[in-house]
Ligand code: FES
């Protein structure tokens with residue numbers, strides 16, 4: 001049994017410096033949800049198999065349930081809560097809504113973070129590339145079709161020259 | 164989309180607006196059950212049994228209680244004693260005695276992972292640590308996992324008070340003997356002996372299906388607060404808040420007035436989020452500690468202890484004439500209920516032959532307890548296993564007679580007025596329309612290309628549910644309407660119900676503000692399940708609309724000083740008439756709403772209604788597969804799902820339901836199953852080892868919507884969600900036969916099973 005120790009952790013979360021108290025046994029998922037109260041990070045399995053807890057840590061897509069909170073001192077973390085701006089939803093968020101890419105919505109934050117990471121790396125993926133990249137995210141409701149359409153619609157919008 | 168000519172021109176129905184809860188769900192703000200935060204909240208955790216079957220000889224909780232931070236430990240003994248009885252759960256029923264013993268085991272644990280004790284502590288790490296300090300002394304008992312073995316007279320017995328007198332085809336349990344058979348049912352129509360005598364060909368096969376899990380991504384959760392005044396509030400992710408309330412009332416021996424259930428957003432259910440697991444435990448822990456207690460289930464426990472579907476064994480014998488006419492069928496269906504009686508074998512029996520107009524039939528069904536988790540409803544509960552077996556045999560008959568499989572199905576299709584297995588005549592149904600749409604589809608008419616590729620088809624049937632729903636609507640002075648719903652929203656029903664209210668009033672979708680509320684704030688509403696919500700809730704929305712129209716007409720009449728009969732409500736929401744001076748007058752919807760406060764007050768209406776005019780759903784799927792002979796891997800190359808949806812209220816959500824159901828069915832066909840070791844322990848309780856389809860396991864799922872409106876619904880709604888999970892197992896199995904010449908009799912057909920068939924031959 002790991003011993004319990006209180007840790008004071010400071011990291012940049014969604015562009016803001018946040019300092020929080022965590023337990024040394026906390027995963028990043030637990031710390032984000034229960035200590036920082038970012039409940040948009042979802043738990044589906046707590047062992048790296050569903051992607052519901054996906055966040056972007058120092059620019060890399062990770063399953064937050066497989067990272068210890070103790071590792072994120074000084075890190076930069078992006079969660080679903082940071083995608084929208086005061087101007088409105090991010091293109092991926094808007095396209096998920098318009099393409100009906102969610103039913104229950106529990107997988108949606110994870111898919112949005114994975115897709116964000118995908119489109120940063122590959123702004124013009126093929127459908128097969130999208131399916132391959134998103135294979136770490138489980139959705140039990142949609143059969144994935146509309147998610148793929150939404151990601152492609154967002155990719156297209158994001159590629160369009162800014163007016 | 165294939166539409167029947169009588170479909171009216173709707174303004175809102177058939178459009179694809181964004182759902183009202185959408186923004187919260189893409190920004191992470193939507194609050195699901197596990198997101199509840201209450202001041203002073205404790206965290207609960209559950210200790211689970213390591214054996215398949217064991218007597219609990221002793222539980223010592225003292226060391227756990229002594230751990231700093233632990234506030235309470237509870238066992239079955241902390242629940243009020245329960246008598247046997249029947250409790251209606253909406254999609255099935257339960258005996259409260261069995262329900263409480265499933266929530267926390269009584270004197271025996273009946274499956275690996277059965278809950279034994281629960282802890283509440285100030286932190287979830289402490290609660291977990293405390294579980295390791297609870298001492299339980301078990302006496303392991305002989306166990307039985309397989310449904311056929313469990314039916315034998317020599318099988319280990321789960322419940323010593325269970326008696327079922329059966330004398331049918333090799334099953335012989337006298338009424339005074341202990342048994343694991345909890346129920347036997349038989350339905351018969353016509354004369355099967357005469358039917359088989361007419362047949363030119365008779366095929367009889369035995370099939371087995373594995374246990375499948377609903378696989379919702381959100382684990383079960385529950386938070387409860389037992390207030391000092393005896394009021395109990397429960398926050399949970401559930402398909403039915405009233406069902407949770409009623410189960411809680413029974414298990415805690417409290418009047419329903421003491422219990423309020425607040426439905427949080429729900430991360431998938433598929434039938435599995437109807438029974439309670441954690442909520443009553445959280446309530447008892449809260450009572451003991453005086454603090455709110457939140458619980459959520461680890462994924463492994465979700466697999467071990469929440470309702471999967473039945474493992475089944477089914478024998479199907481069907482006779483046909485040379486021209487393909489089916490003349491007789493004789494079926495035997497054995498469904499494992501898990502640890503407590505109550506599998507979905509009843510629906511399995513009633514659905515098995517529903518895709519066919521078959522004069523002579525007999526179906527025996529058995530509900531059998533086994534040392535596996537108590538099954539729960541799973542999308543078209545009971546139907547996939549029995550229809551899979553029938554669709555496989557029908558395919559073999561078509562092949563033997565060299566008849567096109569869809570042609571043969573069309574020849575035997577039921578239609579309005581023909582009778583189903585119970586002898587009751589069908590209302591208007593879309594079986595023939597679906598079969599025809601398949602025959603005419605681009606997919607069915609395309610060429611298959613390549614080696615080891617094959618095509619299969621199968622039909623699927625589901626009744627669709629009716630039952631009770633309630634809603635209220637408040638008309639606001641700005642012309643908007645607050646729509647208060649009792650149905651929890653799993654996949655877009657706020658939108659589909661708001662659309663039906665908008666249609667009924669001739670206003671726009673954006674004017675309706677739907678909201679799902681707690682059990683103290685709306686009338687009784689049955690579970691979101693059985694594909695009933697858009698049907699039954701839609702009826703209520705329509706009736707609310709009619710009542711609002713009537714009240715607005717009365718108001719206009721009062722303002723104009725005339726009788727209501729002289730005033731008309733137009734389908735565009737404009738009210739017209741003459742005032743008492745004979746002058747033509749009109750109000751738009753917005754104008755009359757603005758006048759409400761000053762002309763007699765606001766309008767609020769409520770409707771509770773129960774309709775049994777459901778419209779059954781028929782589906783047909785086409786699957787193209789390719790088999791890799793080296794690895795046994797099956798690739799689904801192309802997949803098309805055709806379904807009679809009555810009327811597609813929100814076509815994108817209808818397609819989504821069909822795609823999601825098909826994806827789950829493909830998982831059952833090829834890759835999902837429970838694995839037990841020789842000690843009866845579940846070995847694959849994780850998403851890694853219980854392999855649900857991911858995005859690159861699946862092709863795009865093409866959807867063809869057929870719309871044969873249900874005459875029993877104001878907008879022709881049938882219900883959509885469940886039928887699409889029925890055909891895939893057989894469609895893929897039949898495609899595999901086409902691809903590699905092998906008939907499989909077990910599902911899932913994993914790569915190992917494919918190689919088992921291919922290797923000895925090569
Ligand atoms: S919760 Fe982290 S991958 Fe499932």
Ligand code: FES
Pocket residue numbers: 101102103104105106107108138139140141142380430431
């Ligand atoms: S929308 Fe429910 S799991 Fe993806």
